[in-house]
Amino acid sequence: MNSIFFDSNTFFIDKKSNHFKYESYFRVFNENGNHVGFIIEEVSSLQKILSHFLNKNILPFRFQIKDCKGNLQSSVFKAWTLLGSPIIIKNDQNITIGYVKRKPKVFNLVFKIYNQNNLVIASVMDFFSNYSLHIVDATGKVIGKFNEKWDGELSGFFSTADKSILSLKTNAMDFSSKCMLLSGALIIDKILK
Secondary structure (H helix, E strand, C coil): CCCCCCCCCEEEEEECCCCCCCCCEEEEECCCCCEEEEEEEECCHHHHHHCCCCCCCCCCEEEEEEECCCCEEEEEEECCCCCCCCEEEEECCCCEEEEEEEECCCCCCEEEEEECCCCEEEEEECCCCCCEEEEEECCCCEEEEEECCCCCHHHHHCCCCCEEEEEECCCCCCHHHHHHHHHHHHHHHHHHC
16 A cells, blocks of 8 residues: 555654543644644543553553544554553554564663564664654664654644654665554654653
């Protein structure tokens, strides 16, 4: 499948205000400031109640990535967990195309993004920064970066102060890999907050 959502290598994410803060809703723009889609978190009534009593890392979550017309591009979910279950990434046809697992490290957080053949396609690391994640390929080369507190030139396009940018430095990536990488990086940022 080809998608205008994944055509770009730069994604500006604008979090919409939610006074109850149970679910998250983000608008996504490309490098030209064009609105290309949404990231929407689905939260059940039971999860809303349990979020007052349980650590958010135990609770399940489900995000849908949609284009501007409401067409599903990808979905990401994690089941109930006590010891770090994988985060499953599915394509628009609800077929699992990969998953994300947290790898324990002494000084920094590392998440590995795997394809459906259990091969690592990238790692996302925090490198001691509260606002920045680095994306490296399987050879260790930096191929992208996620800045959580972004205030660059296009920041005036957005409605809130909670803006971030995800940029990739590679064009040699198939649609499925790009979908996994972007979905994984966006959701890892959610987990770290």
